[in-house]
Amino acid sequence: MLTVIILILGVSFVLYTILGGADFGAGIVETFAGEKGEKTISKAIAPVWEANHVWLILAVVILFTGFPAVYASLSLVLHIPLMLVLLGIIFRGTAFTFRHYDVLRDDTHKYYTTLFKLSSFITPFFLGVTLGAMILGRITFDQSLGFYEMFIAPWLNLFCFVMGVFAIALFGYISAVFLVGETKNDRERRRYAMFSKQLMVFTMVFGSLVFVAAEMEGHRLLNEFLRSSISIVMLLLATLLCPVIWLFLNRKSNKTIYLRIAVGIQVTAILIGWFYIQYPVLIHVRGGDHYTFFNTQAPPATMQQLLIALIVGLLLVVPGFLYLFKVFKVER
Amino acid sequence: MDDLMAARLQMALSLGFHIIFACIGMTMPVLMAFSEWRWLKTGKQVYLDITKAWSRGVAIFFAVGAVSGTVLSFELGLLWPEFMRHAGPIFGMPFSWEGTAFFVEAIALGIFLYGWNRLNKWVHWASGVVVGISGVLSGIFVVAANSWMNSPSGFDWIDGKAINIDPVKAMFNAAWLSQAIHMTLAAFVSTGFAVAGVHAFLLLKNRENVFHAQALKISLIFAAVAALLQPLSGDYPAKDVAKRQPAKFAALEALYKTSKPASLVIGGIPNEKEERVDYALHLPGFLSFLAHGDFESEVIGLDRFPKEDRPPVLITHIAFQVMVGAGLLMALASILFFIFNWRWKHVLMKKWWLYFIAFLTPLGFIAVEAGWTVTEVGRQPWIIYGVMRTKDAVSTMPGLQYSFYVITAVYILLSLIVIWLMKRQIKTIRQFYPSAKTE
Numbered sequence: 001m002l003t004v005i006i007l008i009l010g011v012s013f014v015l016y017t018i019l020g021g022a023d024f025g026a027g028i029v030e031t032f033a034g035e036k037g038e039k040t041i042s043k044a045i046a047p048v049w050e051a052n053h054v055w056l057i058l059a060v061v062i063l064f065t066g067f068p069a070v071y072a073s074l075s076l077v078l079h080i081p082l083m084l085v086l087l088g089i090i091f092r093g094t095a096f097t098f099r100h101y102d103v104l105r106d107d108t109h110k111y112y113t114t115l116f117k118l119s120s121f122i123t124p125f126f127l128g129v130t131l132g133a134m135i136l137g138r139i140t141f142d143q144s145l146g147f148y149e150m151f152i153a154p155w156l157n158l159f160c161f162v163m164g165v166f167a168i169a170l171f172g173y174i175s176a177v178f179l180v181g182e183t184k185n186d187r188e189r190r191r192y193a194m195f196s197k198q199l200m201v202f203t204m205v206f207g208s209l210v211f212v213a214a215e216m217e218g219h220r221l222l223n224e225f226l227r228s229s230i231s232i233v234m235l236l237l238a239t240l241l242c243p244v245i246w247l248f249l250n251r252k253s254n255k256t257i258y259l260r261i262a263v264g265i266q267v268t269a270i271l272i273g274w275f276y277i278q279y280p281v282l283i284h285v286r287g288g289d290h291y292t293f294f295n296t297q298a299p300p301a302t303m304q305q306l307l308i309a310l311i312v313g314l315l316l317v318v319p320g321f322l323y324l325f326k327v328f329k330v331e332r
Numbered sequence: 333m334d335d336l337m338a339a340r341l342q343m344a345l346s347l348g349f350h351i352i353f354a355c356i357g358m359t360m361p362v363l364m365a366f367s368e369w370r371w372l373k374t375g376k377q378v379y380l381d382i383t384k385a386w387s388r389g390v391a392i393f394f395a396v397g398a399v400s401g402t403v404l405s406f407e408l409g410l411l412w413p414e415f416m417r418h419a420g421p422i423f424g425m426p427f428s429w430e431g432t433a434f435f436v437e438a439i440a441l442g443i444f445l446y447g448w449n450r451l452n453k454w455v456h457w458a459s460g461v462v463v464g465i466s467g468v469l470s471g472i473f474v475v476a477a478n479s480w481m482n483s484p485s486g487f488d489w490i491d492g493k494a495i496n497i498d499p500v501k502a503m504f505n506a507a508w509l510s511q512a513i514h515m516t517l518a519a520f521v522s523t524g525f526a527v528a529g530v531h532a533f534l535l536l537k538n539r540e541n542v543f544h545a546q547a548l549k550i551s552l553i554f555a556a557v558a559a560l561l562q563p564l565s566g567d568y569p570a571k572d573v574a575k576r577q578p579a580k581f582a583a584l585e586a587l588y589k590t591s592k593p594a595s596l597v598i599g600g601i602p603n604e605k606e607e608r609v610d611y612a613l614h615l616p617g618f619l620s621f622l623a624h625g626d627f628e629s630e631v632i633g634l635d636r637f638p639k640e641d642r643p644p645v646l647i648t649h650i651a652f653q654v655m656v657g658a659g660l661l662m663a664l665a666s667i668l669f670f671i672f673n674w675r676w677k678h679v680l681m682k683k684w685w686l687y688f689i690a691f692l693t694p695l696g697f698i699a700v701e702a703g704w705t706v707t708e709v710g711r712q713p714w715i716i717y718g719v720m721r722t723k724d725a726v727s728t729m730p731g732l733q734y735s736f737y738v739i740t741a742v743y744i745l746l747s748l749i750v751i752w753l754m755k756r757q758i759k760t761i762r763q764f765y766p767s768a769k770t771e
Contacts, residue, residue, distance in 0.1 A: 047442035050398050054435045060405050061431045064416050065424025072417035075409025079729050083738070086406050090399045090742060094749070097395035101388055102753055104760070143728070151729055298421035298497075305425045305499040313432035320439040327447055 001303055006293055008310050009062050010275060016055035018174060018267050023052045025175025027092060027120020028168060029195055030113075036188070037179075038113070042100055044182040047328045049096065051321065053089075058313075065306050069296040070282050074130070077139055081126045081155050088123030091115050121168055128167030132160035136219055137284035162213040166206040170267070173199035177263045180249065181256030181329075193249040200242060207270075224277040234273030238266045338733040339411040339726045342740075344708070346404055348701055349743045353397030355700060357437075358471045358516070359523035359554070360390045361444075361464035367550055368457050381765035382547045384448075386527075389757055391445050396746060398438070403739070410735070415715050415725035418494050419480075422487050425499040426476040433470035437463055468516060475515045476508040482707065483507035483576060484716050506576060510569035511707075517562045518703065522696030524555025525662060529693025532686045534758065539681055543761070543768035552689070555696070556666035563663050566656075567622070573710075574623035577717060578632040580710035583643040584652040585619055585631075586612075592630035594619035599653055602645045607634075609649070643712045647705060655702035658695045665692055 026041045033041070045052075064071040075082065099112035133139060133155040140150055154160075176196040183189055214221035225231045245262050283291040297303065333341075364383050371379035409416050440462035447456055480486075486502030487494040531548040535541055574581045582588075586597050588607040596619040600612025617627040624631070634642050665688065672679040679685055715722040726732075761768045 047446040050395070051435065051438040051442055053398065053402070054431065054438050057402060057405055057434065058431050061424065061427045064409065064420040065428060066421070068417050068420035068424075071409050071420060072413040075406070075416070076413045076727055076729060079410055079727065079735070082406060082410060083735060086403055087738070087742065089402055090746075093395050093399040094746060097392055098749060098753060101391050102756065104756060147730060298424070299495075301497050302421040302424060302499050306428055309425065309428035309432065313428070313435065316432060317435045317439070320436060324439045324442055327443060327450055 012055050012058050019052040021171040021174045022178045023049050024120050024124050025171035027117050028172035029176050031117045040183045067296045081129045084126040088119045091119035124167040124171045125164035128164035129155050129160040132163030134283050140286040159213040159217040162209050169202040169206045173203045230276045231273040234269040238269040241266045333733045335732040336726050338736040342736040350400040353393050355519040355522050356393045357397045358467045358519040365460040378542050378767035381767045412725045422502045423477045423480045425503045426473040430470045430473035433466045437466035472512045475511045479507040479511040514565050517558045520558035522700045524551050525692050525696040527551040529690045532689035536686050556669045559662040559666040579637050582634045583645045583648040586649040587633045590633035593617040593628050594631035602649050643710045648710045651702040651705035655699045658699040
């Protein structure tokens with residue numbers, strides 16, 4: 001039962017990274033695409049952003065129901081980066097909707113757009129920072145160490161910073177590739193293909209820097225990756241798909257579904273590779289008292305009800321999502 | 333401002349802000365499904381125009397509702413981590429169902445708002461119905477979670493920990509049904525009267541305007557039905573609170589001394605220091621009757637509780653009077669509406685009536701905020717009634733007041749933008765919708 005819940009948590013995390021990432025990435029890409037990109041980007045994410053966004057809420061609910069100590073502890077010590085994630089979420093959703101629904105298009109348009117773009121960088125960055133803090137192992141609940149050690153040091157460091165930039169690059173990349181399939185205009189397609197390649201490079205560079213920063217902070221991340229054969233395979237898979245996608249981006253083909261699937265596989269591979277070395281730890285705590293799936297899980301009665309709710313939920317939501325995408329993303 | 337006060341204020345602000353958008357999100361899809369159905373049945377342009385004009389506004393309210401809801405899901409932990417550490421596994425079940433309902437709602441909303449030209453007309457209409465149903469359900473689920481805080485069940489509290497957790501018992505606690513009914517009706521009352529009020533006001537400028545006349549009629553029908561049921565539905569939680577949360581009941585009634593029989597206090601300003609109510613109207617025996625159905629019954633007063641277990645009286649009592657007063661006024665308006673609609677339809681177009689409805693615009697939302705103030709402040713000092721105190725649940729991170737300042741600034745900004753956007757939308761109704769172009 002715990003296994004199934006972890007699986008569902010993992011799936012929702014992956015789906016949020018891909019779909020929510022594409023969503024947030026749209027603002028990142030628009031920053032490079034400028035005014036010309038606005039119409040395509042708006043049209044692409046308008047019907048799906050709210051639905052994509054719910055994956056995050058689902059992950060939060062699973063955490064506080066099934067692994068309450070993790071939720072409570074992260075909320076306590078990572079209060080500041082989580083507040084910043086929230087601010088990004090608030091302003092991105094509202095700026096986007098206000099821009100889309102305001103009846104008149106005048107000077108305020110600039111403000112919406114600026115806010116939309118800015119907030120699209122902030123949330124991915126601080127999500128990356130939060131994840132970094134969970135991995136790094138500087139988190140402590142020892143009040144005697146003082147405010148800085150408890151509430152700032154775990155996330156204000158090089159590793160978390162690089163994780164944040166990596167998240168920005170990754171989300172931007174996912175979005176750019178998805179956007180290639182959102183336009184029938186050939187010139188626009190080539191622009192998005194170019195952004196995809198640029199962002200792919202950024203992602204690879206910062207992905208490598210994540211390992212470098214980890215070494216510099218004393219966390220032997222690369223070693224851990226290399227010790228596990230599954231993680232090596234996943235890392236190789238993700239990397240080898242890069243030239244494949246690059247070549248595909250050069251072609252004039254209209255079958256962009258393959259591009260999206262390839263990117264989906266890459267992201268899933270990276271997350272599986274990381275998850276494998278991380279498992280079963282959720283939060284690395286200073287001093288070694290790590291929070292794992294096992295030592296933080298809620299009692300069986302709770303897990304059982306959670307599982308039921310999740311399964312029924314997925315049975316309703318997955319077909320719903322597929323229908324939503326069919327209505328808006330498939331060529332008529 | 334100390335950290336506990338900052339956390340309380342931030343939570344209150346976040347909840348108070350979100351509830352407005354949640355009410356709109358629960359009610360408008362039902363209204364829009366109704367107007368779209370009228371269009372499908374009669375083919376009259378005005379119904380299509382109303383549906384589309386309403387959905388333009390609703391899209392904005394939904395987005396703000398979605399993000400402010402996300403804020404709350406984080407704030408549960410950011411502000412009250414000790415509460416969530418213990419409560420999460422107990423009342424997580426309604427939240428999981430709420431999450432599912434949101435998902436369905438968000439998907440259906442995407443289809444409804446953007447699928448006009450891509451779908452069969454009745455399929456599109458069905459998506460609107462789905463938004464309505466899932467919206468109401470998600471409201472019921474989240475209220476069930478709150479009801480657990482008032483009526484904790486499904487666990488044993490031993491040595492500062494919860495054991496023998498039974499999530500089903502927790503969700504279906506003694507208070508959930510009364511709270512769910514009362515809140516669902518409240519959503520329809522508040523949104524219905526607000527929408528009706530706006531259209532009534534616009535109708536005053538030109539009473540030939542078919543668009544506003546029909547929009548007013550649709551919203552007022554829903555509002556009036558809900559407003560008539562609401563005071564009746566209020567009796568159910570009131571009796572439940574009188575029995576199960578006597579301190580809360582005593583506070584909202586400003587009953588300082590246990591009395592047999594007890595008088596109903598109407599209005600009045602509680603004097604917390606001297607423990608009496610000034611400037612009030614007292615109706616002997618009526619509180620006993622309302623609380624327990626018996627004019628002679630004893631009603632427990634605040635004197636039965638040690639000072640540290642009493643909720644604030646001034647805020648709770650005044651909020652309660654505001655809620656009941658507003659509710660009764662809207663119920664009266666509803667009775668008048670049905671009478672006029674039955675016998676004297678021409679009155680519904682009279683200036684004085686339209687001014688009256690326009691005056692009622694904010695009253696439903698004022699009642700909602702007042703009601704939530706009663707139930708939340710009335711539950712203090714408990715965060716889990718009788719089990720955990722709010723002060724023991726708060727985050728120990730110093731500097732919570734900065735969090736509060738930031739969120740306050742953000743919500744003030746968002747409110748201003750939404751009001752401004754609505755004004756612009758209303759100004760352009762004549763431009764975009766053919767049936768609103770009557771001169």
